[in-house]
Amino acid sequence: MTKRPSKKTGMLEVRVSPEEKTAFLDACRRAGRSASAVIRDAMRAYSQFGPMARLPGSPIMIASAFSGAALGAWALMALVQPVSTTDTQPLFGMQDFVRFDGNADRRLTRSEYFAADGSARSVLMAEGFGASWGALSTSVFHGTGLDIYRFRQAPETISQACWDAVEATRRAIQVHTFDGWDENGDGLVSAREFSEVRRAGHVAMFETMDRDQDGVVTRADYTVPQTPAMTARMMAVSEAAGTRPVLSDTACQAERALAPVERVSDPVRDTGSVLAQRARSASPQERTFVLFDLDLNGAITSEEFLGVVAGW
Numbered sequence: 001m002t003k004r005p006s007k008k009t010g011m012l013e014v015r016v017s018p019e020e021k022t023a024f025l026d027a028c029r030r031a032g033r034s035a036s037a038v039i040r041d042a043m044r045a046y047s048q049f050g051p052m053a054r055l056p057g058s059p060i061m062i063a064s065a066f067s068g069a070a071l072g073a074w075a076l077m078a079l080v081q082p083v084s085t086t087d088t089q090p091l092f093g094m095q096d097f098v099r100f101d102g103n104a105d106r107r108l109t110r111s112e113y114f115a116a117d118g119s120a121r122s123v124l125m126a127e128g129f130g131a132s133w134g135a136l137s138t139s140v141f142h143g144t145g146l147d148i149y150r151f152r153q154a155p156e157t158i159s160q161a162c163w164d165a166v167e168a169t170r171r172a173i174q175v176h177t178f179d180g181w182d183e184n185g186d187g188l189v190s191a192r193e194f195s196e197v198r199r200a201g202h203v204a205m206f207e208t209m210d211r212d213q214d215g216v217v218t219r220a221d222y223t224v225p226q227t228p229a230m231t232a233r234m235m236a237v238s239e240a241a242g243t244r245p246v247l248s249d250t251a252c253q254a255e256r257a258l259a260p261v262e263r264v265s266d267p268v269r270d271t272g273s274v275l276a277q278r279a280r281s282a283s284p285q286e287r288t289f290v291l292f293d294l295d296l297n298g299a300i301t302s303e304e305f306l307g308v309v310a311g312w
Contacts, residue, residue, distance in 0.1 A: 034294075034307070090310045092198035097191055108189040110178050120170040121163070124152045139173050140166060144247050147260045154261055158252075165251030172245035199306070206305045209288070217292075217300040222285055 016024070025035055091097075098104075102112040120140060123132045141148045151158055151166070181189040181197050209217045211224035279290045292300045292308050 091191055091195040092202065092310050093194060094191065097194045106191060108181070108194065110175075110187065113178050113189075114171070114174055117174055120151075120166045121155075124148070124155075136170070139244070140169050140247060144252070145256045146247075146252055147255075147258070149263050150255070150258060150261045153264065157258065158255055162252035162255050165248045169245055169247045176245055202306060202309045203302075206302050209300075209305075215302065217288070217305070218298060219285065219289070 097108065100113045100116040101108050102116060118126075118132070120136060123136045126132070137148050155163075178189065179185075181194050183193045183196070206217070207213075208230065209221060211221040211226065211230065279287045282290050289298070289300065292305050294304045294308070
């Protein structure tokens, strides 16, 4: 019989010099993780892999490699390689990177990404309404006046010309996205390149949410009007990302005039963790605090925000 894990927690006193403590806490703060979480992950790594867990590499890389088995064998191989001093940030979006990296060689090619991300039709017809559905809705259909549910529930009412335009836009956006990841333009995207783009987007999002620019997001930020400086910041982020392809104005003209279809229930909304259910039932403002206010003090720091999104 498998022994059930205890729900109790214990404390372990560790003596370190003030300099070591300060350096460790600073590193955790820069990485967007709590000291307790890093120590727990390092302990789990050592208990499972012994001295291997002490191989060259940052504590964040050790925690990332051992705490997520879903990252695959390549993450373990990455752990045993010395990490340069510039690789002190945690990797963002690795769940997606692993999903896209078909041959698990830690180098993402354009063809691997296209195959894993799929066509618009394959996403629309997939079971459930997952993250890919949301990405398709915001990237291809947002602002077009088209009913995305019609494409899923009544595809026979969509003309071939419109389907072709949707698929062409989907592929153009995929090309645009991959080129944005491929920082050095060599046709290969490393985990670090992928992560840096994701992180830049998350940082820009936090700065946009922090309207009074005091370093934390509180409910009062929602009452602060958007300033010209904030608008300029968002425009700069958008311009750095380049112009995103958009759906043709004419290819789906007839489909825009069709009445919306009756929507089927979203099966995802009835599943998921308690936190996910709580977030879905909250208002947009409160949803932010449900997800990111980890210490429940009503103020979201950049460390809290980045610490949560690093696992997405």
